[in-house]
Amino acid sequence: DAGITQSPRHKVTETGTPVTLRCHQTENHRYMYWYRQDPGHGLRLIHYSYGVKDTDKGEVSDGYSVSRSKTEDFLLTLESATSSQTSVYFCAISDTDKSPYEQYFGPGTRLTVT
Amino acid sequence: AQTVTQSQPEMSVQEAETVTLSCTYDTSESNYYLFWYKQPPSRQMILVIRQEAYKQQNATENRFSVNFQKAAKSFSLKISDSQLGDTAMYFCAFMKHVPGYALNFGKGTSLLVTP
Numbered sequence: 545d546a547g548i549t550q551s552p553r554h555k556v557t558e559t560g561t562p563v564t565l566r567c568h569q570t571e572n573h574r575y576m577y578w579y580r581q582d583p584g585h586g587l588r589l590i591h592y593s594y595g596v597k598d599t600d601k602g603e604v605s606d607g608y609s610v611s612r613s614k615t616e617d618f619l620l621t622l623e624s625a626t627s628s629q630t631s632v633y634f635c636a637i638s639d640t641d642k643s644p645y646e647q648y649f650g651p652g653t654r655l656t657v658t
Numbered sequence: 659a660q661t662v663t664q665s666q667p668e669m670s671v672q673e674a675e676t677v678t679l680s681c682t683y684d685t686s687e688s689n690y691y692l693f694w695y696k697q698p699p700s701r702q703m704i705l706v707i708r709q710e711a712y713k714q715q716n717a718t719e720n721r722f723s724v725n726f727q728k729a730a731k732s733f734s735l736k737i738s739d740s741q742l743g744d745t746a747m748y749f750c751a752f753m754k755h756v757p758g759y760a761l762n763f764g765k766g767t768s769l770l771v772t773p
Contacts, residue, residue, distance in 0.1 A: 646708065
């Protein structure tokens, strides 16, 4: 299994509070992604990174920001959490130079905003 | 944006039987990749099989195979000799080179394998 961890695995927070989710990889892969999974929607891309300090927006990026200061870490921040951001968040990694076009997923973080 | 459609929200199959999950997609691209992912109750996303659009030969991985019809933009997954451990959500996903090799997912098909 690809070495991907996410922390925390579960979090309950209140509306309006900031939240940061962390994705950590030990594979030295170049690409990292954040997706959210909601019933009836499958997985949708929030942001992705194609290298240190190189990030771009995905389909559902409003209300989220990301940072990548090291190859192994990709942080997702909810500046002011809302109930609509209650979801399961998945991190994924991919190294198109080695295993072209295959993404490997972390275990997910269940976030509840009350 | 690419659209991926899985028209079967739920399916059921008996153990040892064969089942086919449907997926269609919409794109104007000629170079892309297609995937099937499995998500068991553990929530872990597991890559089942992938298909490069430029390859005419259908991909096969053990009991899993695909029927890729590029002109029809169809990408179905066949599971042979179904096992209880195949019970899971199955997601079809589309990837093109830009931007960022990101995946577009369908909404999923919930497959139940019964004894």
